[in-house]
Amino acid sequence: MSETATKDTAATLKNAVQDILNVIEQEREREIITRRFGLFDRRETLEQIGELLGITRERVRQLEKAILIRLKIAADDGKIPAINEVERLIVRDLSENGRVARVQDIAARLIDAIPVAETKAHVAFVAELSPKLVVINENDNYHHGVAIAEYGDEKKIRSSVDEIVKTIKKHGEPIEIETLHEMLSYEHPSQVRALASLSKLLASLKDVWGLVKWPTVNPKNIRDKIYVILADNGKPMHFSDIAKNIKDSEFKRKDVTTQAIHNELIKDKRFVLIGRGIYALDSWGYAKGTVSDIITKVLKKAGEPLHRDEIVKRVLKSRQVKETTILLNLQSKPEFKRVAKATYTLVEQ
16 A cells, blocks of 8 residues: 555545534533543543543443444445445454454555554544444453444454364464364355454464463464474574574564574573584473483483494484584593494493
8 A cells, every 4th residue: 555545544534534523413422432442642531531621431431332323324324425334444454354354454454564652542432433344342251343233233253262272272282374274164264364363362373373371373482483493493502593583583582693593592491402502392202401411311312332424424313413523522532432444332231
């Protein structure tokens, strides 16, 4: 979307909101709606508005409810034409993106930029009045969202979100959106993705979904991000490459130094140094220790003398070091002895 189109959409939203407010005859009522929805400034509580206007919190609530009912009836009767253009934009966006979405995502797509609070408030306000839209109010479990009304009310949408959360919990590990879609009964993965995005209990990374407490989909610290990068790469990496991948990633906070990443690699038992600055995950079968420690493990597991070529081959499965380093350890360390030509065993054996 061009910069002009972005400005036009933002202006359309703002003009529509102003036209709606002009329908409200009493100044006090306009003040209540403007402040409750944060249409031109921050949102305010019932208590704050009541204190400003010299009325009780309960009276503010009653007035807000009555005003919204009048506006919804007027909108339903087609008496507020300003709603129609914004309503059309929101419905089209939702139709293309799973029929439901967070308010901030709708606003971002409409203006093709990170939306300010005012733009999000305008989208939410129009959606509140539109007969074609339903609003999902924010609480501890759900983000503030909007859906196309013909696909269900707020209760039904929340029930659908709960079903997705329950399915992921039962699965027990992060799951790709296509696989999650196959486990449910929705027409398209975009619907599952849209519903899942409403839950505060879920998070995603590269369209892999899981519980927000799972670090592989919601990495919060440097160590979690290192783990995700290594797991995604599927093979050992140098710490400088890990740092570069984090900086190029989709993580929310990724401005960390290479030294900080190296420090975390050293501290965490999940990461194993297998070469000069090269790290792997312990879950891949790598274990901590020096080259001589690895040779010892190889010989112990074999239970018999091994040719040096076989020792080198087995050590290189868990360490990225030069062959000469392995051979030097075999020849110089007192725990190894040669029992035949180029064949070694442990002294204790």
